[in-house]
Amino acid sequence: MQKNKSPILSRVFKLILLIASVTLITVVLQIIGVPKWITIFIILMLYILVMVIRPIYIIYRSKSLRTIDRYISNNHQKPIFGYAYAMAHGSKEDIEQTLKRIMNTYTQQDMRDIYGANLALFQRNPSTLLAHAKKITGQEYQDYYSGHAYVMNNNFDAASESLAKLHTPWMVHSLKAYAALKRGNQDDYRSEMNQSINSAVGMQRYILHHIMRRHDNGDFT
Structure with a gap:
């Protein structure tokens, strides 16, 4: 998988x-006579903003997409970011390996089943996808991945039942897009996928964007 500039150099910078x-801020605050304890408080808040709040906001x-890509590229060694990075910059093998790495790294069952469902979806394995979906405790994620499994098996009636239970816009449009793709309706697929991307934020938006880009490039045919 092609790597961007060294993350070590980026972190050092x-x-x-x-x-x-x-x-600089400390010097300026001292020059204008700000009390020491206020200076320390301001510096602490700046640190929290840069090191904690900003990454959470990006994710x-x-x-x-550019900001998210820059953050993911600088943190691609971590399993979850490695999956997003592989989706954007890697090969099909890279994507599979990063999904397997997540499943082998995290002990939380829901994490294993959600990313196991993503792997099964990527490998077009409906039985494994449905098995993972049924074990996810979050009801909406369970319905979302179950719907994809039903579409993969051409069971559009069951998929419609799963779709009716979804409330998160990106999930609704993503499942509709997959159903349109399965039916061979490229126009509806692009329309629904664009709506899914536009309604998503953070890493989910980034991943959906690159799923559509790869489809347009013929990577998923």
Whole structure:
């Protein structure tokens, strides 16, 4: 899998930038006579903003694919980010390996079943997909992956029942897109997939975008 610039160099640059910023802010606050305890509080808040809040926002709320890609590229060694990175930059084998790595890394059963469902979906294995889906405790995720398994088996009536239970927009449109694709309706597929991407945020938006890009490039045919 092709790697972007060294994540170590990127982290070093960010650390240098953070230290320089903290130093500058500290000097400015001291010059204008801000009390020491307020200075410490401001620096602490800056650290939390940069190191904690910003990554959480990028992963779960950002709509900027470029920002998400930059963060994922710098953290692709971690299993979950490795899967997203492989979807954007790797081969089919890379995607499978990163999904298997997640399943082997995390002990939480739901994590194993959700990413196991993603692997089964990627491998077009409806029986394994449905088996994983039925074990997911989150009802909406269970219905979402079950619906995909039913579509894969051309059981559109059962898929429609699963679809009716979904409330999250990106899930609704993603399942509709897959059903349209299975029926051979490319126009409906693109329309629903675009709506799914537009209604998603963070890493989910990023992954959906690259699923559609790969389909357009013929990677999933």
